[in-house]
Each structure stands twice: as structure tokens, then as C-alpha cells.
Amino acid sequence: MNIGQAAKISGVSAKMIRYYESIGLMPEVERSDGGYRIYQDRDLHWLRFIRRSRSLGFGMDEIAALLTLWQDQSRASQSVKTLAQEHIHNLEQRIAEMQGMVHSLRTLVDHCHGDQRPDCPILTDLAGG
Amino acid sequence: MNIGQAAKISGVSAKMIRYYESIGLMPEVERSDGGYRIYQDRDLHWLRFIRRSRSLGFGMDEIAALLTLWQDQSRASQSVKTLAQEHIHNLEQRIAEMQGMVHSLRTLVDHCHGDQRPDCPILTDLAGG
């Protein structure tokens, strides 16, 4: 299977597949005589694992760790759970940060009459009160 | 006032002040004979405006627009309000996305016993079900 087909099936772009390989997240796969990468079903599983992990917001470092745990038949489920919990914690922090922004912005927006007049509490706040 | 003092007072690092200048977000300020940037109170206001906008999650493009509106005495408050509302909308979308991640992760984590056994629903999910 070519990289293009692997990309279509796995939902990971060819660009990203090569990138994952370059940073060591994907193993280097077999090549054809002409130098084309050749993918097997096993590699597709790998790619889908990465894609799903990305969609849950894991970073490359975390995915590398998850892949290692995945490959290690004898790991304790505890290590995976801990990693996931830490990731949840990070996400929640970022969410809280953005919610704080939304809250402040909402207050400002609510106080801005939003008509043709130039007076605007939003700019007044940004300018430092 | 040197860039270092301006940085300390405004809370924007010297590095970033130069960067803002280079992308046209800050006006080019006066220089000393030796080439040092010289900042006035007016410039500090500008920097604080940028810093506050950044802390509310506005991107450089949006801040550029806000600064223009700020400088334009005759603009309608409506334009500012609209910009802020669009930004809130963007933030809320990103928040929702991350909350979806947290939700999925929480479900997975709740189903993982997290002990010494290797069996782990989190990895099973990541691997595709």
C-alpha cells in the first residue's frame, strides 16, 4: 500500500505520516525498489491510534508515551490512566482560562451599547480602565 | 525610557516589544543617538492595550483592528462590539471542542480500573475500538 492509500484509509495526511516518521512517532516502514514507502495493516492501526489520540488533544510527547504503553503487553493499566488523567487536567486548565476570557469579554460586551456612538467600554477597558 | 524599563512597566517583554514593532503592531519609536529605542508614556498605553488584549485571547490581527478602532475617535461602538462578539464565539467553539475531549476522556478513564493489570479500555479505544 502506498502512502496515499494509507493516508486515505487512516485519515492521516501523507504529509503528516512522513512527519510522524521523521520525529520517530511512526516506525520507518519498508520501501519499494523505487523508494516508495509501503504500508501494511499493522501500520494503519498505528496511524489510527495516533489520529484518535490527536483528536483527544494529546500532544506528540504524550502520544509517544501512549504508543509505548500500547506496545508493552505487561504495562499496568494504572500508568495509562494516570497519563489520561493528567491530560484531562491540562485540558481543564486551558478550558478554565478561556472561560475566564469569555466571562470578561461578555461583561464588556454587555456594557457596550453597540450603536453608532463612539463611546465604547470595551476599548476603555483595553486601554487600561 | 529604555526598552527594558518600558518592558518592566508595561509587562510586555523587550523581545515582544521589538516583535510587535516588526509586525507593525507598535509604531516605530524615536531612537537615541546610539540607536536605542526611546519610549514615552503614550507608548506605554499602547503596550498595555496590547497586553490586555492578548490576555483576553485576541490574536494579532484582531488586536491590530482594535488598535485602529481605538485610535479612530469617530468609529461606532458597534464595530468594536461585533469584533468582541466574534472573538467570544471563536473562544466558545474552542472551549466546546476541548470539553468534548474531556468528556470522552473521562468516560474512558472511568472505565479503566487503573491497577496493576494490563487490560486497559483507554488503549483499546485509542487502537480503534
Added chain:
DNA sequence: CCTTGACCTTCCCATCATAGGAAGGTTTAA
């Protein structure tokens, strides 16, 4: 067998906001 088009290869560049560092010039206080 040859051509053509679709595909692949590597390499470079860009994003966005921020930081680090190197090499060298300026300012200021002792």
C-alpha cells in the same frame, strides 16, 4: 516499448506568539 498522468520522493518555507542566544555596540556609574 513508450508515453502520459498520477503518484511518490526530499527539501525548503510559512504559520503564531514567544523565547533563547550570539556578536557586537552604548550608556552610565565608579
Added chain:
DNA sequence: TTAAACCTTCCTATGATGGGAAGGTCAAGG
């Protein structure tokens, strides 16, 4: 006059992704 503290510009990197150029390969049809 010298040393320390500061400044200057320029280059590099981050993380994940995409775009594009120059050139090589593969497969199908004539």
C-alpha cells in the same frame, strides 16, 4: 578609563500542519 548593565540586530527553535518546487517512479493504454 573601565566594567557592568544594557541595548542592537540576526538567527534559531518551539508544535502541528500545510504548501510548493524539482525531480524520480509506477501503471495503464496506445
